[in-house]
Amino acid sequence: MSKFNADQKRWLISQAELEAWLDGISNARTLIAPRRVSGILLYRPVENSRAIACHNQSSGSIHTERPVLSVKEFFFPPTERLFAINKTGQEIYLEETFPDWETVIFGVRPCDAHGVELLDALFLDTNPVDIFYARRRRNTTLIGLACREIGPACFCTSVGGAPDDAHSVDIMLYETHGDYLVESMTEKGRFLIPGGEWKETTDRHQKSAYAGQFSVPDNGKWPEHFKDDYWTKISERCLSCRACAYICPTCRCFAVRDELVKKGEFERIRCWDSCAGENYRRVAGGHKPRSEKGERLRNRFYCKFYYYPEQYGLGTDSACTGCGRCIEVCPAGVDITEVLMDLEKPE
């Protein structure tokens, strides 16, 4: 996947053109876009452009607040059947079903797209390649939408992202005075664009001004804090639920188990898992390597800012995209930015 296409082109389209384009996409493929479901915003399949949630119904602008879950669930779903096991008499058959439908996700946040790229390092770029993830990734086109404003919990600019960062999407959209500036970022994105009908432009979008950045501790700084009492202290309020991990665009732990479907039929499934749970990494004999919740919460931060860059870090500083979901979702008010700032503070 070439990240920077030489013949990167730009078009300027109206709201009506955008809607017609999305309607066309939804006819031939599965279109996933932010949609309001029982009071919350989620990326969900939509039948046409009218089903896409709008922040402002009257203006018709397609901007919304950030969906509760990231697009992670479409590449690394909560539950995946790896294969089915059928037993007939003495014969045992294994059957795999691969996700092979073409999907377009519209309205992807730059932070979420960055999250997908971070997942690639593990599922695609490290051997063995995860075939399920790879297929989903190959069949999915990401249409990004630059954020109009930085949300109350967002801190993407502090971890290397930006509200208009187009690095990880296939097509990027910027809203400009009621119109949309469309930029094709990859070959796959270019394929979706109805070339002749749209007005090409050479305009570039206005760069947003980034404010409120804070500095994130260096990778090298983390080991010395490993044994600090700090982790016990800040984790006191942690409830050890998994909300932060499951809504995170880059948390990628899973558990695998064979389960009975019905007599003679089993399946091997892979499900989301989280280091926040007490039983995570429990070994034979019942030993739990991280039995204290301080150790578990510490692992979450180390995984994002130390283990990931150590393991996969090709120019990445962290596995955090700064989407701020974990801050908003935490029922007890654990705040990742507070931790980062505390570590930067002189003792």
Next chain:
Amino acid sequence: MYQPRLIAFLCSWCSYTGADTAGIARIKSPANIRVVRVPCSGRVSPELVMRAFDQGADGVLVLGCHIGECHYDTGNHRAAKRLPILRSLLSFAGLEPERLRLDWVSASEGERFSKIAEEFTGIVRALGPVHWRINSSAGHTSNQILIAADEEIPFPETDCTAKTNSIRIKARELLASGQVGCVIGYEVSHRGRTRPVFVYSPEQAERLVWNPDCTNNLTTYLPAKLRSVKGKEPSKPIAVVVKPCDSKAINVMVAENLYKRDQVYALGVACDGIRSADGNMQTHCVTCQESVPIVCDALISGDTSSHIQRLSSYNGKEIVALQAAPPAERMEFWLEQFDRCIRCYACRQACPLCNCPECLYERDESTFIGLGIRLTEKRTFHLGRAYHLAGRCVGCNECERACPMNIPISLLNQRLADEIESAFDFRAGLAVAPSPIVTILSGEYREG
């Protein structure tokens, strides 16, 4: 003619023998019933019944010894209390209540066994195939039941400095005198968010605050903090800031021997309602009639003039609307809600009364639930959790508040609280008393 698949859990001492008696006497019984022999009707946990339905049973029949004749004295008393509660829960979630039946058959009553089996098969046959089992992974978004929301009460400006000061003064006093080792209260984070804080020294008491966003039920932290560890000094008592609803959880936990009453110092705050994220009053506060905590060692009353207008009484509007809908629609409603669940367990972890050392629905060897984050497992978890909280839930609504996916979990809890109240005249947390369905002989179940 539709042949329903029925599961019957028969107590080994009476009902199983009763079925045998029917066989020996050559009384005909329907062949639809698959018998599972259990030592006692008290052995039939709600999870077994739910599992049977999850796996496609059209009906579940539980038969035990007549009351007073249990081989283990009280096993059937448990069944007599549990199963009706389970039936009302499953019915609320969209199962026809007639599909679950509890009855008594003694060893000599072969004819009675056959009659009950015949009757039950007839009723379930008339209902047709069950729709409980989830087959497809199709999304559920065709929600037919529209519930008119209660009038939203915007939260007025309130001055909480008096309460904040009283909490700080009291906390400082308690910590300085060594009466408590820790005060659990609320602080405001650098982001301006109110959250739990643990204060260990008088100097830190300045961090404590009171404001309308003090939503967390802090008693959740007590069992782990007070747990006695072998070879370690028992921890000093802990002071905890509680609202009226939170304080009731202390009563339940004391009744369940999680800690002793004198290990907790309840700093009760006179509550005017709590604000939700959207700036309105939280739904459960709108109808709450309590402003003074039931369990309270020191009352932080502050300025009582700022009392906020609330609805006169709890009307259970959502529950009434749901119960009026046909079972299929109710089921569709709940499947749509549960479909959003991601099994993050925020509800369980935020709940002061979900305090099992290891959740039944998270055990590796659990046969009641799989590992999957799929609709069947999600429904089993939510219904199971609601059942486990029957007669224990104090209605603090933290589960629903903690849920990132906006699932109306409290409706399930409220429905069962209503059921327990009408059946046993019992409301959780009003006194140090365990749930009537976990005790044995006190409080029999009354129909209606």
